[in-house]
Amino acid sequence: MKDILESSFIKEFCRLTTNMYRLGWDERNGGNVSYLLKEEELKDYLDLTKVIRKIPFAGVHPTSFDATPLAGKIFLVTGTGKYFKNVELDPKNNLGIVRIANNGKEAELLWGFEDGGRFTSEFPAHMMSHMARLSVDPNNRIVMHCHPTNLLAMSYCHPLDEASFSHTLWEMSTECIVVFPEGVGCLPWMLCGTDTIGEATAAKMKDFRLVLWPFHGIYGAGKDIDEAFGLIETAEKAASVYNVIGSRPILQTITEDDMAELISLFNLSPRWDFFKEEKYRSLAKKK
Numbered sequence: 352m353k354d355i356l357e358s359s360f361i362k363e364f365c366r367l368t369t370n371m372y373r374l375g376w377d378e379r380n381g382g383n384v385s386y387l388l389k390e391e392e393l394k395d396y397l398d399l400t401k402v403i404r405k406i407p408f409a410g411v412h413p414t415s416f417d418a419t420p421l422a423g424k425i426f427l428v429t430g431t432g433k434y435f436k437n438v439e440l441d442p443k444n445n446l447g448i449v450r451i452a453n454n455g456k457e458a459e460l461l462w463g464f465e466d467g468g469r470f471t472s473e474f475p476a477h478m479m480s481h482m483a484r485l486s487v488d489p490n491n492r493i494v495m496h497c498h499p500t501n502l503l504a505m506s507y508c509h510p511l512d513e514a515s516f517s518h519t520l521w522e523m524s525t526e527c528i529v530v531f532p533e534g535v536g537c538l539p540w541m542l543c544g545t546d547t548i549g550e551a552t553a554a555k556m557k558d559f560r561l562v563l564w565p566f567h568g569i570y571g572a573g574k575d576i577d578e579a580f581g582l583i584e585t586a587e588k589a590a591s592v593y594n595v596i597g598s599r600p601i602l603q604t605i606t607e608d609d610m611a612e613l614i615s616l617f618n619l620s621p622r623w624d625f626f627k628e629e630k631y632r633s634l635a636k637k638k
């Protein structure tokens with residue numbers, strides 16, 4: 352067997368958590384990431400018949416969600432209570448590779464969590480989000496959660512309806528509507544780590560790859576690490592522009608006609624119902 356620490360998936364995952372920490376998105380033990388691995392990329396590194404131990408989903412919070420749609424799927428996931436700043440220095444203790452058991456209630460540890468640890472307290476939100484994303488995009492592989500400062504700040508002073516929140520982000524930087532034409536889903540504040548917030552996040556994940564948890568953070572999903580990371584990075588950049596502007600009057604902005612030009616150039620399907628002008632909103636009604 353080859354050394355798994357040399358695998359491209361562990362290396363890329365470590366770079367991801369280091370970058371997230373460096374950007375200030377993951378203070379202390381904040382944030383969590385789960386990455387769906389392919390059996391063929393694992394087979395040179397792990398004996399997939401060797402289960403180290405079984406880890407029930409229920410941790411700090413009771414949980415009763417059913418992960419049978421993911422049975423047999425293998426995830427690389429961050430550990431509960433672990434600090435992103437330490438992942439790259441010590442992947443074996445801070446990360447785990449787990450396979451969802453056939454009963455849909457526990458996971459089989461195949462590698463990692465060597466100090467007896469377990470996966471993130473947000474495992475229900477992650478697994479339910481994977482199920483939701485896979486139902487609309489069979490190529491989705493990554494779900495990541497973090498606490499970017501500017502999106503958090505914006506969640507205090509901007510209305511939290513997803514049409515206006517998304518529209519403001521689209522206005523704050525030209526690339527936003529190109530990167531997330533579907534906008535950003537917004538939840539109310541909810542208790543984290545629970546099935547309830549997991550279900551609410553997953554429901555949004557059917558329509559959005561970005562879901563805001565006000566006063567807490569954001570979830571991003573994608574086909575690969577770059578897509579999910581890039582979504583959060585772009586939304587966070589736009590939120591930082593919003594916060595730099597603050598309460599100064601906006602004298603000019605990206606108009607909906609400008610956005611429509613971008614949409615046409617990149618052949619995108621945006622949430623037309625998030626637009627304000629009737630000529631664009633009516634495009635949503637036609638669908």
Ligand code: 2HA
Binds near residue numbers: 380381382383432473
């Ligand atoms: O502690 O970010 O949402 C990890 C978290 C919980």
Ligand code: ZN
Binds near residue numbers: 381382497567568
């Ligand atoms: Zn969090």
